[in-house]
Amino acid sequence: MPLYVGTRKGLFIIDEGRRAIGRPHFLGDPVSAVLAQGASIYAALNLGHFGVKLHRSDNRGDSWTEVAAPAYPPKPASPPEGTDDKVPWKLVQIWTLEGAGQDLWAGTIPGGLFHSNDRGASWTLVRSLWDRKERAEWFGGGYDQPGIHSVCLNGKQITIAISCGGTWRSADGGASWQLAGKGMYAEFMPPEQRDNPNIQDVHRLAQCASQPDVFWAQHHNGVFRSVDGAARFAEISAIAPSKFGFAVAVHPKNPDTAWFVPAVKDECRVPVDAKLVVARTRDGGKSFAVLRKGLPENAYDLVYRHGLDVDASGERLAFGSTTGGLWLSEDQGDSWRCLSQHLPPIHCVRFG
Numbered sequence: 001m002p003l004y005v006g007t008r009k010g011l012f013i014i015d016e017g018r019r020a021i022g023r024p025h026f027l028g029d030p031v032s033a034v035l036a037q038g039a040s041i042y043a044a045l046n047l048g049h050f051g052v053k054l055h056r057s058d059n060r061g062d063s064w065t066e067v068a069a070p071a072y073p074p075k076p077a078s079p080p081e082g083t084d085d086k087v088p089w090k091l092v093q094i095w096t097l098e099g100a101g102q103d104l105w106a107g108t109i110p111g112g113l114f115h116s117n118d119r120g121a122s123w124t125l126v127r128s129l130w131d132r133k134e135r136a137e138w139f140g141g142g143y144d145q146p147g148i149h150s151v152c153l154n155g156k157q158i159t160i161a162i163s164c165g166g167t168w169r170s171a172d173g174g175a176s177w178q179l180a181g182k183g184m185y186a187e188f189m190p191p192e193q194r195d196n197p198n199i200q201d202v203h204r205l206a207q208c209a210s211q212p213d214v215f216w217a218q219h220h221n222g223v224f225r226s227v228d229g230a231a232r233f234a235e236i237s238a239i240a241p242s243k244f245g246f247a248v249a250v251h252p253k254n255p256d257t258a259w260f261v262p263a264v265k266d267e268c269r270v271p272v273d274a275k276l277v278v279a280r281t282r283d284g285g286k287s288f289a290v291l292r293k294g295l296p297e298n299a300y301d302l303v304y305r306h307g308l309d310v311d312a313s314g315e316r317l318a319f320g321s322t323t324g325g326l327w328l329s330e331d332q333g334d335s336w337r338c339l340s341q342h343l344p345p346i347h348c349v350r351f352g
Contacts, residue, residue, distance in 0.1 A: 001311050001351050002060075003318050004041065005326060006031035009344035011043050013061050019328070021340055025061055033306070035097035036352020037104070042120065044069075044094035044106075052091050056120055070094065070106050070114035070123040087111070087135075087145060096306065098151040107148030111138055111162055115174060126174045129160075134179065134198045138165035141201045141220065149305050150205035154212040159230050161205035161217070166198045167230050183233040187221045188266075204305040205230075206250040206258070209312075214255035218248040223260065225285055236285035241272040247308035249317065251332075256284040259310065259333055261303040261319055270300045278319070278333050294327070294336035301325050306348035320346030 003014040010024035011031045026045060033044040041061060045053040055064040075089040092109040099105065104116040106123065113126040138146035141163040150161035158170040159180070167181035181197040193199060201220035208214040215226040217233060222243045224233035237243075242262035251257035260279045263269050271277065276299040278291045301321030308319040317333055320326045324343040327336045 004034045004350045006034045006348040007344040007346050033094050033097045034350050037099035046093050067120035095147045095149045100153045105151045107151050109147035110145030129177050137198050152207035161202040164201040166200045180230045203246045204248050206248045208250050208255035209252040211255040216248050216250045216258045218245050240288045246305045247303045249308050249310040251314040257282045269302050280333050291333045309349050311351040318349045320349045
């Protein structure tokens with residue numbers, strides 16, 4: 001299973017057998033999201049002044065074809081009642097790509113979810129979510145605007161997480177939505193807003209493939225777990241060495257096993273004691289092992305939301321950092337091997 005690495009200056013593909021970093025694709029261009037879907041690979045580029053682009057390869061990266069990027073419709077003179085008319089109706093970034101069958105889903109900044117049923121030839125904004133009056137409360141957490149960074153698919157059930165706009169569920173393929181995520185709290189908000197599920201800053205949401213009612217969330221101020229389809233979350237207090245971080249991956253077959261890459265805190269986004277580690281639980285968050293074999297000390301790497309992934313077997317993991325380090329484990333994180341220390345800053349890693 002290849003590993004796809006999206007960076008600040010291109011996309012790199014690592015074949016499973018070779019374990020070597022191949023030639024770059026889109027050299028010099030920021031790759032914000034990548035998806036391997038069937039026989040195709042999708043890469044989203046954020047070209048700043050030149051806009052957002054989306055490319056597809058049907059031959060494992062030998063060649064690429066530009067396809068349509070999601071586009072917001074014209075902003076109405078009178079937006080739906082209760083919605084925030086200060087948010088621009090303009091695509092800033094494709095933050096995540098997910099797919100099932102011929103369907104593709106794109107989570108974007110400024111908080112829109114897009115759907116394509118023709119392999120990216122055209123896209124439709126999911127207005128049932130965009131037009132919710134609750135959107136007026138959403139705000140940016142790190143970016144100027146809110147953004148959808150997690151899209152979890154299970155048949156007609158879709159669960160998304162928004163920064164800072166909480167967790168939302170749809171049971172009918174996106175036709176209607178319900179605010180979820182009860183039990184989370186935002187310690188950075190005033191007391192009267194602390195428990196408001198609509199403004200929670202989930203950094204990353206991950207779903208167990210074999211038991212889709214189980215979700216793990218790396219929140220801005222802690223780790224949370226749900227066993228009822230993201231309706232309600234319980235805080236996991238045993239996480240070590242820190243509860244702050246951005247990335248989370250869950251074992252595809254064992255819902256009690258999950259991995260995190262902790263940092264000190266929001267105001268100090270570096271590894272605790274300058275030791276890069278991965279935290280793993282195998283008992284649903286009751287206890288954690290701090291895994292560091294093969295990982296560096298005197299390190300100041302930060303791992304972004306999409307910088308950690310686990311393959312379909314649950315044995316192989318990979319993560320990449322903002323300082324261009326890329327590590328691979330083939331034993332569930334017990335040991336790690338550095339594949340490169342000199343890549344551009346890594347935005348996302350993806351097995352496919």
